[in-house]
Structure formats: structure tokens, C-alpha cells
Amino acid sequence: MKEVLRTLGLEIGYKGNALMPPIDAALHEGEAVALVGANGSGKTTLFKTLTGNLKPIGGNVELCGKPPAEYTPNERAKRFSLVLTEKPDDLFLRVFDIVAAGRYPHSGLMAKLHDEDYSMIQAKLQIIGIEPLIDRDFVSLSDGEKQKVMIAKALVQDTPIIYMDEPTAFLDYPSKVELMLLIDRLAKEEHKTILYSSHDLELLMKHASTMWVVAKGKPLLSGTPKELDQEIESYLNIHKP
Amino acid sequence: MRNGKFSYLCTVMNERRPTRTWLPTLLILLAGMLLFVLNLIVGSVSVPLSEFWAVVTGGGDETYRTIILEYRLPQAITALFAGIGLSISGLLMQTLFRNPLADPSILGISSGASLGVAIVVLLTGKLSGMAVSAMPGWSTVGVTIAAFAGAFLVLLLILALSSRLKSMVSLILVGIMIAYIAGSVTDVLKFFSQKEDVHTFVIWGFGSFSNVGKSQLGYLAATISLGVILSFLLSKSLNLLLLGDRYAENLGLNLRRASLLTILVSGFLMAVITAFCGPIAFIGLAVPHLARFTYHTSNHFVLTPATAVIGMDLALLCNLIARLPGFDGNLPINSVTALIGAPIVIYVIFHRQKVLSK
Numbered sequence: 001m002k003e004v005l006r007t008l009g010l011e012i013g014y015k016g017n018a019l020m021p022p023i024d025a026a027l028h029e030g031e032a033v034a035l036v037g038a039n040g041s042g043k044t045t046l047f048k049t050l051t052g053n054l055k056p057i058g059g060n061v062e063l064c065g066k067p068p069a070e071y072t073p074n075e076r077a078k079r080f081s082l083v084l085t086e087k088p089d090d091l092f093l094r095v096f097d098i099v100a101a102g103r104y105p106h107s108g109l110m111a112k113l114h115d116e117d118y119s120m121i122q123a124k125l126q127i128i129g130i131e132p133l134i135d136r137d138f139v140s141l142s143d144g145e146k147q148k149v150m151i152a153k154a155l156v157q158d159t160p161i162i163y164m165d166e167p168t169a170f171l172d173y174p175s176k177v178e179l180m181l182l183i184d185r186l187a188k189e190e191h192k193t194i195l196y197s198s199h200d201l202e203l204l205m206k207h208a209s210t211m212w213v214v215a216k217g218k219p220l221l222s223g224t225p226k227e228l229d230q231e232i233e234s235y236l237n238i239h240k241p
Numbered sequence: 242m243r244n245g246k247f248s249y250l251c252t253v254m255n256e257r258r259p260t261r262t263w264l265p266t267l268l269i270l271l272a273g274m275l276l277f278v279l280n281l282i283v284g285s286v287s288v289p290l291s292e293f294w295a296v297v298t299g300g301g302d303e304t305y306r307t308i309i310l311e312y313r314l315p316q317a318i319t320a321l322f323a324g325i326g327l328s329i330s331g332l333l334m335q336t337l338f339r340n341p342l343a344d345p346s347i348l349g350i351s352s353g354a355s356l357g358v359a360i361v362v363l364l365t366g367k368l369s370g371m372a373v374s375a376m377p378g379w380s381t382v383g384v385t386i387a388a389f390a391g392a393f394l395v396l397l398l399i400l401a402l403s404s405r406l407k408s409m410v411s412l413i414l415v416g417i418m419i420a421y422i423a424g425s426v427t428d429v430l431k432f433f434s435q436k437e438d439v440h441t442f443v444i445w446g447f448g449s450f451s452n453v454g455k456s457q458l459g460y461l462a463a464t465i466s467l468g469v470i471l472s473f474l475l476s477k478s479l480n481l482l483l484l485g486d487r488y489a490e491n492l493g494l495n496l497r498r499a500s501l502l503t504i505l506v507s508g509f510l511m512a513v514i515t516a517f518c519g520p521i522a523f524i525g526l527a528v529p530h531l532a533r534f535t536y537h538t539s540n541h542f543v544l545t546p547a548t549a550v551i552g553m554d555l556a557l558l559c560n561l562i563a564r565l566p567g568f569d570g571n572l573p574i575n576s577v578t579a580l581i582g583a584p585i586v587i588y589v590i591f592h593r594q595k596v597l598s599k
Binding site for chain 2: 087088104107109
């Protein structure tokens, strides 16, 4: 499996205070990794460091062989895409506009789309199953549909890595499961590397393939739900009565 | 699927759109031409159609010639370009701040222009001991330069501050504070000034499309055209900004550079128009909304030209209403733009609430 991201003795945090011991981890092509941890444990800080928005206080991130900050904005846009909890709220944005924006890093000043771009947009919408939504106003969609549109945008952006910030938040239970399955499918069939954060521990223990678990001051724990089953509760300080 | 690999997309993108785009565009352009002609023939002196045609073809009565070519034509052209520039300037601000109620005055640029004019009109009158308006050297050129200097100084200040401020909301608040400072200095100047000078200043504050002489018209047209072309070239960046800062950045946008360029172009348009026409409210606020509703899009490659042509129509309409016979001369243009613009903005607020609460 091709390695797309590696951290070398990576220390994350603010103002020189490391949140946890140095992290040595890697993400490979076709891998979907769930990032788990309590609020304030450093999930967001880790995301920001991996995307190059925050300088590591020690060690290195290697995104396809180079620290993220050394890419130009447009080169970076072709390495990883984001799916965030915040969503566009402009009243007149249609689904097509948002998904097509995924082609912007690959287009010129006038953002002209070619036949290949259109067929790619079409294909990715089909994979996610939201082709009929193409002409809808984005604000009129349900939370689950909006989430899928943002994922379609990320696929169309055509990056090896997709970072998702709590993609299952605000969804009802069936939609959560559906989204977990979709993430797995995109990793396997579209050969994406997906790192996503989540609070739905029970769901992850059932459906996630690999997990990174973080807690303040403790070394990052990684493995399959099965491997982590014994230690995860004590690691996260979950005490059963 | 009908035929081809992406026929569904083609259906949506290529077949449904043109009717939605070309029919309103045609109507808007026709209305623009009609309004332009009406601007030339309607007024305190009404020009008969036959006489109008004679003037257009190069002949006609000398009085009508003077009225149309010397007074009404420059005024109509000024209204046309100011309408385009103000609307585009407003569109850029609304997209940059992702706030439907942002308009070009939000950064204090028009207040800077007012202060510039106040300094020239009020202070020179005070220092020389006579009303500026009574001075033989008094001219609109002086006011234009003062307004542009004031607006451009505020614009430079905003640009310098925006690189230090992290959020766009902070920038809006700083802009509002700058407007207050400029406003209060203006008030102090007014307080110590002669009545005639204050009157001149107040009249300037009403806004007018009739102060641009034939010789200045070229400058106005050239600078606004430049601003419009630049803002069209910003369309890709603006489309990305609509998605939110973090998505925009992830899609390759250099946020800081895009924000600076947007502020620069919008501020430049605002500074030029305020310098030539005085502070004109509501056109920049209302027109981008009319364009979004008409074309049902937020795509700036459509929205920018749409905003330009609708802005042209609305400014010509406001100028026409301000000059209708019976009003005996010119109504302050700002009272007309507010009467038309404010209801549009109220509608937008209610529509937003309706859509978002669905």
C-alpha cells in the first residue's frame, strides 16, 4: 500500500506546549481512519497541523513527501480535500455550483469546465447517489444530503487524501451508518485515504476499519476496533458503573 | 440517461439555463435603452419625439440640442456608469463579508469622501473668511479631488488594517468605527462653519448625477470600466469565498490576497463614484439582490454582468424619477434610491428568513 501521509516525531499544540507525546503514524492509500477523542484532546489541533494551518511544535508532517506548508495553495488543493461541519449558507448556491467548485484547483482563471470535468462530476455524483440533487438549492437539502454534497465536492477535487471533520454529527442513526459505509466504500473503491473525526464511539467500534485514539498527555493509540476493544475505555477514561 | 455519458448534466446545465438567462437579459437591456432615451427627453422641459430624433440625427432646434447634448446626455451617462459601479462594488462587499446587508459604505469609504469634501468646502471657507460657494474659483473639480482623496485615504487605512485583522467581522467593525470618526470630524467642521458652506456641503451629500461635466465624463467611464473588468476577473475567487473561508482556502484560494484585491477593487469603484456624484446609498445594497433573484444564481461569472446591467437600469430609473416634470428641477437622488432600495432590502430579509426556516 502506498503511503500518502507520515508524521515523524510530530508534536502538536499551541505556544510550545505539546498536547501529547510525539506522534509517529502513517496513512496509506485505500485506508479510512477514524480519529476518536474527547473534546479538547487535540483532534482539531492534529487536523490543523496535518493540513498545514498550524505549525508543528516539533517533528514533521510529510504530505506526499513534503511538509504541507511547502506547497503552494493550489498544489495543496490537489493533495487533500476537506469536508467540514460548517456548510455554505448562501441562498442561491446550487448543488452543481458547490460540486463543480471541486474542479477549481484544476481550472484556469475563468474556471471554465471541460467535458472531462463534467463527466467526472457526473460520475462522482453517481457514486455517492445524489445525481438527482444536481439542480437543487443547497440550503434546501437535509443535513445528510448536504454532507453527501460536500463529500462529492471532495471527490471531484480529486485528491489522494480527504479529511472529514465529524461527518456523522447532526445525522440521524440510519444516516450515520450509511455515511460510515460510504466512507469505507470510497476508501476501498476510489482508493482514497480518509481521516475523519467522530464522537460516535459505539458506531465506530462496529463499523470503523482503523482508529486513531487520542487523549491529552497520552501517546496516540492506533488499531482496528477489535484490537482496541480491551484498552480503549480505560484509555479514554470511560468508567462503567 | 438519454444519450452520451453525461446527458443528464447536459440537460440541466445547457438546456435549462439559457432560457433563464437570455430572456431576462434581453428585457433588462431593452429596459435600459428605453430608460436611457426617457432620461434624455423627460424633464422640466419635455422634448417631443420628433425633435429628439432630429437632434439624434444631427439637426434639430438649438435649444433642444443644448438641453439634450449638454445637460441630459452627460447626466444619463453618469447615472449609467455610477449605477454599474455602485452595484458591482456592493456585490463584492456582500460576497467578501458573506453578508447580504453589506454595501460599499460599510468600510467607511464614503465617510472618508465626505470628510474630504467637508475639509475643502468648510475649512477653506472658514480660513479665507468667505463662503467657498461664493468664491470665483469654486468648482466641482475641487470637490471631486477632495472626495477622492478622502475616500482613498480611508481605503488605504482599511487595506493596511485588514492585513492585521484576522476576521472579516472585525474589519467591518473597524470600518464602522472609521466612519464614525470621519463623521464626527465632519460634524465639528460643520459646527464651526458658515451657513452657506454648510448648505453647499449638505447639497453635495444628497448625491447627484448632474455634476459631471462633459470633459470629466471620459475619466468616470474609463475608471469604472476598469473596476468592472477587474471585478469580473475576480469571479473565480468570489465563487470560492461564497463557500466559506476554509473551503475556499482548501480549494487553492490565497485568502489574504483575494480579500485585499476585492476590497481594493470595491473601494476604488466607491471612491471614484463618490468623488463624482456624492455619496449615493442603496443602489449598491439592493441591486446585487435583484440580480440574484432574477437569475437565481450566486455564480459570479453570471452575477457580475447581471449586477452591472441591472444597476445601470436602476440608476437610470432613479435619475428619471428624480427629474420627473412637476418636481420642478432635481429631487435629491438619495431620497429616490432609498425609496426604491429600502423596500427591496426589506423583502430580501423576509425572503431569507422564509427560506432558512424551511
